[in-house]
Amino acid sequence: MKSATMNAIICTQYGAPEVLQLQQLPKPTPKANEVLIKIHAASVTRADTIMRTGMPYIGRLFLGLTKPKYPVTGTGFAGEIEAIGEAVTQFQPGDKVFGESVFGSGTHAEYLCLAEDALVTKIPENTSYDEVASICDGPLTSLNLLRDKAKIQPGQKVLIIGASGALGTAAVQLAKHFGAEVTGVCSTTNVELVKGLGADHVIDYRNVDFTENGQTYDIIYDTVGKSSFSASKGSLTERGIYLSPVMGFRLLLQMIGTSIFGKKKVLFDATGFRPVPELRPLLQELKGMMEKGKLKTVIDRYYPLAQVAEAHRYVDTGRKKGNVVIRVG
Numbered sequence: 001m002k003s004a005t006m007n008a009i010i011c012t013q014y015g016a017p018e019v020l021q022l023q024q025l026p027k028p029t030p031k032a033n034e035v036l037i038k039i040h041a042a043s044v045t046r047a048d049t050i051m052r053t054g055m056p057y058i059g060r061l062f063l064g065l066t067k068p069k070y071p072v073t074g075t076g077f078a079g080e081i082e083a084i085g086e087a088v089t090q091f092q093p094g095d096k097v098f099g100e101s102v103f104g105s106g107t108h109a110e111y112l113c114l115a116e117d118a119l120v121t122k123i124p125e126n127t128s129y130d131e132v133a134s135i136c137d138g139p140l141t142s143l144n145l146l147r148d149k150a151k152i153q154p155g156q157k158v159l160i161i162g163a164s165g166a167l168g169t170a171a172v173q174l175a176k177h178f179g180a181e182v183t184g185v186c187s188t189t190n191v192e193l194v195k196g197l198g199a200d201h202v203i204d205y206r207n208v209d210f211t212e213n214g215q216t217y218d219i220i221y222d223t224v225g226k227s228s229f230s231a232s233k234g235s236l237t238e239r240g241i242y243l244s245p246v247m248g249f250r251l252l253l254q255m256i257g258t259s260i261f262g263k264k265k266v267l268f269d270a271t272g273f274r275p276v277p278e279l280r281p282l283l284q285e286l287k288g289m290m291e292k293g294k295l296k297t298v299i300d301r302y303y304p305l306a307q308v309a310e311a312h313r314y315v316d317t318g319r320k321k322g323n324v325v326i327r328v329g
Contacts, residue, residue: 008109009308010071014054017312020073028113032087035116037097040329042107043076043134044311045166052312072106076136078129088116096123100136102272108308110328119276121283124291131297134323138166139286139295141245141271142174149267150219150241154179159210159217162224164190167245169298169322171221172197177294185210190321211235219243229254229266239263298322
C-alpha cells in the first residue's frame with residue numbers, strides 16, 4: 001500500500017528565496033502525545049526570511065551551521081485537527097487550532113504534527129484561519145516585549161518605529177490597550193492605517209525625523225531595527241527604555257553596558273526562545289483580546305503554498321503592511 005504524501009516547502013541551503021522548493025514529503029503520523037493538524041493558513045514573517053538566509057551568523061547555532069537543520073519552512077499556522085494520538089486529552093479531531101512550531105516541523109506544509117503541550121490552542125470565536133495564523137509573530141512578540149520586558153504603564157509615552165509592520169500594527173493596539181500615549185513612525189502611504197489602529201500621533205519618517213522633533217518618550221520600540229540606541233538616546237526620558245526584537249552585536253554590547261551604567265536602558269528578548277509554559281498565558285491573553293474585538297490582524301497579501309518564495313521576496317522588500325498569509329488549504 002502506497003504511503004500518503006503531502007506538499008511542503010523545503011529549504012536545504014541558506015540563500016535567496018530561490019532556495020525554497022515545493023516538494024512532496026511523507027504525510028506525518030501523530031505519536032501518542034501528538035495531534036495531526038491539517039494546515040489551512042500559515043504566515044511568512046521577517047523571522048522566516050532570517051531563517052532562510054541564516055543571517056546573522058549567530059542564529060546558525062540554533063538553525064544549523066552549514067544548512068538548515070529543519071528543512072520544512074514556516075512557524076506560524078492555523079488549521080484543523082485531523083487525528084490525535086492515544087494519549088492526547090486536550091484536543092479532539094475537528095478542533096480548529098492555531099499556534100507556532102519553532103525549531104522542529106515547519107508549517108509551510110499541508111500537515112503538521114505537534115505535541116499537545118506545544119504552543120497550540122483553539123481558535124477564538126468568530127475569527128478565521130487567516131486572522132490567527134500570524135498571532136505568534138507580531139502580537140506575541142510585542143506583548144512580551146512591551147508588557148513583560150519594558151513593563152509598560154498607563155500614561156507613558158511610547159514611540160513605535162515600523163508601526164505599519166507585523167510587530168508594529170500589533171504594538172500600536174497593545175500599547176493603547178495598556179493606556180499609553182502612542183506615536184507611530186511609518187511611511188507616508190501607511191499613515192492612515194496606523195491612525196486607524198489607534199495611534200495618538202503618527203510621524204511620517206520621510207518628512208520628519210523623530211530624533212529632532214523635541215519630544216521624549218518613556219519607551220522607544222524599534223520593531224524593525226532601523227534606528228539605534230545611540231540615535232534614539234536623546235529622545236528617551238530620564239529612565240527611558242530602547243526596546244528591540246532585532247539582536248545584533250552592537251545592541252548586545254549596549255544592552256550589557258546600560259544594565260550596568262546609566263538610567264536609560266536597552267532591552268531585547270527573543271520571544272520564540274522562551275519556554276512554551278511561559279508563552280502559553282500570553283497567547284491566551286491575545287486570544288481573549290481577539291474574542292473581545294480589542295485586537296485585529298492586518299493582512300497585506302495572500303499567497304498559495306506553491307508561491308512561498310514569492311512571499312519571501314515581498315517580505316524582503318521591507319514594504320509589507322502587517323502580515324503576509326499563506327493559504328495552504
